[in-house]
Amino acid sequence: MQSLMRRTLLKGFTAVTALAALSVPALAQGDWPSKPVRIIVAYPAGQSTDIATRYFAEKLTHALGQNVFVENRPGASGNIGTVAAARATPDGYTLLMGASGTHAMNPALFLNPGFDADKDFDPIVLTALIPFAISAGPNVPVNSLSELIALARSKPDKVDVAIPSVTGQLVLEMLKQHNVPLFAVKFKGSADAMTAALGGHVPILIDTVAATRTQLGKIKPLAVTTTAPLASMPGVKTASEQGLPNFTIAAWNALMVPKGVPTEIRTRLAGEMKKILDLPETHKALADLGFERAPPKTTTELVAWLQAERRNYAQLIQAAQMKPE
Numbered sequence: 122m123q124s125l126m127r128r129t130l131l132k133g134f135t136a137v138t139a140l141a142a143l144s145v146p147a148l149a150q151g152d153w154p155s156k157p158v159r160i161i162v163a164y165p166a167g168q169s170t171d172i173a174t175r176y177f178a179e180k181l182t183h184a185l186g187q188n189v190f191v192e193n194r195p196g197a198s199g200n201i202g203t204v205a206a207a208r209a210t211p212d213g214y215t216l217l218m219g220a221s222g223t224h225a226m227n228p229a230l231f232l233n234p235g236f237d238a239d240k241d242f243d244p245i246v247l248t249a250l251i252p253f254a255i256s257a258g259p260n261v262p263v264n265s266l267s268e269l270i271a272l273a274r275s276k277p278d279k280v281d282v283a284i285p286s287v288t289g290q291l292v293l294e295m296l297k298q299h300n301v302p303l304f305a306v307k308f309k310g311s312a313d314a315m316t317a318a319l320g321g322h323v324p325i326l327i328d329t330v331a332a333t334r335t336q337l338g339k340i341k342p343l344a345v346t347t348t349a350p351l352a353s354m355p356g357v358k359t360a361s362e363q364g365l366p367n368f369t370i371a372a373w374n375a376l377m378v379p380k381g382v383p384t385e386i387r388t389r390l391a392g393e394m395k396k397i398l399d400l401p402e403t404h405k406a407l408a409d410l411g412f413e414r415a416p417p418k419t420t421t422e423l424v425a426w427l428q429a430e431r432r433n434y435a436q437l438i439q440a441a442q443m444k445p446e
Contacts, residue, residue: 153213153386157188160216160376161209163202163223165195165310168285169251169329169412170374174218176406177248177376177397184393195309198287198445199223200234207241211381216390217242219377221251221434222287224427229435230287230445238431242377243387244423246394247415249407251372253292253346254333254354261324266344266363269325270301277302283323285314285332288372291434292327292346294441299365315340329372330354330411346370353411373415375427391420 160178162171174191181189194202203223209215224238236242255266263269273280284290284305293305306323308314311332318326319339326333326340333342334353344360345351348369360368376394378387397403398414407414418426 153389154185154187156214157190158185158214158216159190159192160218161202161206162191162193162218163195163199163206163220164193164286165312166193167312167332168195168310169331169372169410170218170220172331172410173249173251173374173407173412176403176410177218177394180397180400180403181393184397197234198227198230200227200231200236203227204235206377207236207379209379211379213378213382213386213390215379216245217377217379218248219244219375221372221374221430224375224377225430225434226287226291226438228431229438230443239428241380243380243382244420244427245376245378245387245390246398247418247423247426248374248376248394248398249412249415251374251412252330252351253289253327253370253372254330254342254357255292255296255344255346255360256318256326256328256333257341257343258318258321258324258326259339259341260321261341263343264341265358266360266365269343270299270364273301273303278304280304280325281306281323282325282327283308283314283317285309285311285328286372288370289327289329290443291437291441292370294443295368295370295437296365298441299368332411334411347413351411353408371413373430375415375423 160174162174164170178189178191194205199222206215206217227234228238257263263272280303282293282303282305284293285308293303296303311328314326315336317323342354342357344363345354345357346360346369350359404414
């Protein structure tokens with residue numbers, strides 16, 4: 122009889138222990154977030170990805186009831202911060218603002234960037250498209266892309282361009298394919314590249330519209346890489362309008378999490394971000410910053426779109442014969 126009672130108690134204890142083990146992660150997920158959440162940005166402060174991410178971090182702080190902050194982890198063309206995010210504990214407290222540079226270009230540029238763009242991350246939402254501007258320093262004697270092209274062709278070994286990102290480098294390589302001889306001077310971020318252009322150390326700058334428009338009135342935008350002119354760059358024509366047909370390219374940002382974050386947390390994040398992106402004030406904020414609102418996509422559509430972007434960028438990089446840093 123005592124033996125039977127002992128076995129019964131042991132079974133009951135085992136069942137309670139198993140139930141408790143199952144309830145711990147469920148409770149943790151239900152309580153998320155119970156502490157601050159960080160969004161890793163793999164670029165320096167002031168870069169376009171950083172600018173937009175800080176806006177979304179502020180909105181998520183109010184939506185989630187916990188502080189959401191940006192942690193800049195620049196270096197190696199975005200690989201350092203992206204690797205850090207890929208290796209983070211998948212508990213929903215580390216997010217990554219992925220970018221076309223890190224998740225579409227670097228897999229083609231680097232033999233081993235240190236992460237797998239497809240296998241190491243789950244995308245949450247595409248947040249913004251980021252058009253580029255081609256600009257001249259204040260004392261450079263050009264006022265349009267057509268004039269820059271003429272200058273570069275007249276001085277085929279003289280015109281340098283400040284480049285703060287791999288996407289900026291791709292824009293430069295696309296120009297060179299149109300017989301526009303320009304030479305890259307690479308910088309760690311937008312702030313340093315802009316300082317060089319404004320100071321007359323490098324005559325031309327290729328950077329995002331978001332970063333460029335912070336110095337409107339000092340820097341001279343010559344062209345944008347969109348299909349149509351931008352309200353945030355009044356009076357600036359597209360590259361296509363200035364003798365380079367179909368010259369369009371835009372970077373992008375997508376909020377991501379390390380692979381393994383529970384579905385409930387990913388669903389919560391996606392829902393809150395959709396609400397934020399649908400706000401009229403967000404539309405205005407993105408436009409004022411020089412971004413374009415990304416088209417809404419389901420998770421399945423977003424995964425397929427990201428895979429297509431990697432293929433497209435790989436083809437562009439191969440055609441331009443780009444090399445890693």
